[in-house]
Amino acid sequence: MLGIWLALYPETVGPGDPRYPLGGGIISEMRKHYFLDNYCIIAAERRKRPSDFVVAKPASAGTSTCPFCPGHEGRTPPAVAVYKGGETFSDGEADRIKDWDIRVIPNLFAAAVPSPTPPTVQWIALPGFGYHEVMVDFRDHFATAADFSLEHMELLLKVYRDRYVHYRYMTGINYVSIFKNRGLESGATLEHSHSQVVALPIIPPIMKQEISAIADASFCLYCNVTDREMASERLITRNGSWILISPFYSQSPYEMWILPRTHLSNLEDLSQEQMKDLAALLRDALMRMKTLLDDPPFNYIFYQLPYDYHINVRIQPAVTKIAGLEKSTGVYIVPVPPEEAASELRQA
Ligand SMILES: [Zn+2]
Ligand SMILES: [Zn+2]
Numbered sequence: 148m149l150g151i152w153l154a155l156y157p158e159t160v161g162p163g164d165p166r167y168p169l170g171g172g173i174i175s176e177m178r179k180h181y182f183l184d185n186y187c188i189i190a191a192e193r194r195k196r197p198s199d200f201v202v203a204k205p206a207s208a209g210t211s212t213c214p215f216c217p218g219h220e221g222r223t224p225p226a227v228a229v230y231k232g233g234e235t236f237s238d239g240e241a242d243r244i245k246d247w248d249i250r251v252i253p254n255l256f257a258a259a260v261p262s263p264t265p266p267t268v269q270w271i272a273l274p275g276f277g278y279h280e281v282m283v284d285f286r287d288h289f290a291t292a293a294d295f296s297l298e299h300m301e302l303l304l305k306v307y308r309d310r311y312v313h314y315r316y317m318t319g320i321n322y323v324s325i326f327k328n329r330g331l332e333s334g335a336t337l338e339h340s341h342s343q344v345v346a347l348p349i350i351p352p353i354m355k356q357e358i359s360a361i362a363d364a365s366f367c368l369y370c371n372v373t374d375r376e377m378a379s380e381r382l383i384t385r386n387g388s389w390i391l392i393s394p395f396y397s398q399s400p401y402e403m404w405i406l407p408r409t410h411l412s413n414l415e416d417l418s419q420e421q422m423k424d425l426a427a428l429l430r431d432a433l434m435r436m437k438t439l440l441d442d443p444p445f446n447y448i449f450y451q452l453p454y455d456y457h458i459n460v461r462i463q464p465a466v467t468k469i470a471g472l473e474k475s476t477g478v479y480i481v482p483v484p485p486e487e488a489a490s491e492l493r494q495a
Contacts, residue, residue, distance in 0.1 A: 175189050175190065175191040175484065176188075176189040176484075177189075177478075178395060178396050179396065180396040181368065181372050181394075181395065181396060182360045182361075182364070182368045182372075183356050183357065183360055184356075185396065185477060186396075186477075186478045187396055187397060187398060187478060187479040187480070187481050188478060188479070188480045188481065189481050189484050189485075190480050190481065190482050191482070191483065191484050191487075195482055195483060197401075197439045197440055197491060198441075200400060200401070200440055200443065200464065200466040200467075201440060201441045201443070201466075202330070202332055202443055202444055202465075202466055204330075204442075205331060207289070207338060208338055210288045213288055213337065213338070213339050214337075215250075215283040215288070215337060215339035215341060216286075216288050216339060217245070217246075217247075217286050218245075220238070220243035220244070220245065220247075220250070221243055223250075223252045223255070223283075224252055224253050224255065225237070225238035225239065225240055225243065225252070226238040226243070226244065226247075226250040226251055226252045227251050227252065227253065227280065228250075228251040228306070228309070228310075229244045229247045229249075229250050229251070230247065230248045230249040230250075230251075230302060230305075230306060231244060231246060231247045231248055232248070235309075247286070248286070248299070248302060249282060249283065249284050249285070249302060249303065249306050250282070250283040251280055251281070251282050251283075251306065251310065251344075252280065252281050252282075252283065253278075253279070253280055253281075254279040254280055254281050254343065258277075258279050258345060259276060259277025259278060259279050259345060259346070259347060260276070260277070260278075260279075261276070261277075261278060276319060276348045277320065277345065277346050277347045277348055278314060278320075278344075278345070278346040279343070279344075279345050279346075280310065280343065280344045280345075281341050281342075281343055282303075282306055282307075282310070282341060282342040282343070282344070283339065283340075283341050284303050284306070284327075284340055284341055284342050285299070285339075285340045287340075288338065288339050289338075290340055291329060291340060291433075291437065291442060292327065292329065292340060292429075292430075292433050293430070293433035293434045293436070293437040293442070295430060297426060297427060297430060300426040300427075300429060300430045301422065301423060301426040303342070303426075304414070304422055304425060304426050304429075305422070307325050307342070307344075307414060307449065308414040308415060308417070308422070310323075310325065310344045311323050311325060311344075311413065311414050311415065311449075311451070312414075312415050314344070314346035315413070315415070315453055317346065319348055320346045320347065320348065321347065321348055321349055321350050322346070322347045322349065322350050322351060322354065322452075323344065323345070323346050323347075323451075324344070324345045324346075324347070324351075324448070324449075325342065325343070325344050325448075325449040326342065326343055326446060326447065326448040326449065327341070327342040327343070327445075327446065327447050328343070328446055329444055329445050329446070330443070330444025330445065330465065331444060332444040332465040332466075333444040333445055333446045333465040334446070334465075335444070354450075354452065357450075357456075358452070358455075358456075361455065361456070362455075367410055367457055368457075369406060369410075369456075369457030369459065370410055370457060372406065373390060373406045373407070373408060373457075376390065376392045376394075376395075376406075377390055377408070379392070380486045380489060380490070381393045381394065381395060381485050381486060381489045382489065383403065383432075383435070383489050383492045383493050384428070384431065384493065385408070385428075386424045386427060386428055387408075387420070387424050388407055388408055388409070388420065388421045388424035388425065389405055389406065389407050389408060389421075389424055389425055389428045390405070390406050390408060391403055391404070391405055391428055391431070391432050392404050392406070392489065393485035393486070393488040393489035393492065394461075394485060395485060397479070397481050397485050397488075398463060398479040398481070399463045399464055399465070399466065399467055399479070399481065400464070400466060400467060400481055400482050400483040400488060401436065401439065401440060401464050401466070401483065401488045401491075401492065402461065402462065402463045402464070402481075402485070402488075403432050403436070403461070403462040403492070404459055404460065404461050404462075405425070405428055405429060405432065405459060405460040405461075405462070406457065406459050407421065407425075407457070407458060407459075410457055411457070411458050412451060412452055412453065412454055412455065412456040412457070412458060413451035413452060413453060413456065413458050414449070414451060414458065416458075425460075429447075429460065432462055433447075433462070434495075435492045435495040436462065436464060436492070436495075438495045439491055439492060439495040440464055440466065443464040443465065443466050444464070444465040444466070445462060445463060445464045445465055446462075446463050446465060447460060447461065447462040447463070448460070448461050448463075467480070467481075467482065
């Protein structure tokens with residue numbers, strides 16, 4: 148693959164030359180996604196260490212203005228679900244439940260709403276039908292998900308599953324996205340730990356691509372990835388039900404994927420033991436990332452479908468910029484080879 152890049156710039160510059168494209172980085176490899184027609188560029192610069200990716204933390208806005216902090220329940224819309232002491236409740240319009248473990252509230256700035264106004268433009272525009280909720284997933288304003296106890300991570304996954312099940316059977320909803328943004332660079336606008344669920348009327352293009360690739364194959368492509376990566380240098384760790392890898396095709400340095408070792412489409416399909424194991428591995432992954440990259444901003448996203456899919460969780464530290472190259476080509480630059488990232492994450 149190196150040859151292609153050399154061939155593009157034959158007379159003037161080569162890898163290692165300061166005039167080499169992309170800021171003089173050494174393009175060691177252009178990698179294709181396991182089964183999609185997506186590409187990333189591994190631009191390995193050996194001098195880059197995890198500390199080079201540490202993002203400066205903005206000054207805390209504090210708890211007094213935070214609508215998610217305990218005691219401020221009245222500053223949000225009523226919670227549709229409140230998890231407290233092993234039971235589930237919902238807020239009344241006027242009386243808000245205190246001493247909660249996790250609150251699920253409608254997003255005040257929803258990207259999709261249940262009763263949208265019809266679109267007026269001529270091009271294809273769907274009304275923004277859908278649901279957008281925020282889960283205030285911990286009481287302590289300053290904690291990050293890596294600080295959650297195993298028990299609390301299990302509760303959070305139960306909430307994810309409950310919200311997924313709530314929306315997956317709803318008429319007009321065709322996709323449910325569950326994710327967490329942490330830190331300004333990840334897109335989070337509030338410091339207090341939270342997750343989000345968005346239920347959409349469409350299947351997003353990225354999932355359509357996957358569905359079509361999986362339909363074309365005669366076997367589960369993710370089962371195949373799991374089997375192969377289980378014995379690869381990109382394996383970080385595993386437990387009874389799941390593996391944690393640095394994926395061969397990555398979109399950010401130190402990206403991690405969690406894959407089940409058996410074929411499971413979504414959270415609803417998981418047994419109690421598989422839920423416990425997922426909580427343990429997600430927590431483990433977040434702790435490794437926090438240690439190695441000094442508590443970076445990050446996103447994690449649950450990819451799942453009702454049927455014929457292989458659920459996976461992708462954790463991406465938000466430590467590089469998504470800029471012109473990524474926006475114009477969909478090709479991501481990854482300055483640390485996943486094999487090196489896996490080795491560092493194994494030791495973290
Ligand atoms: Zn807060
Ligand atoms: Zn599978």
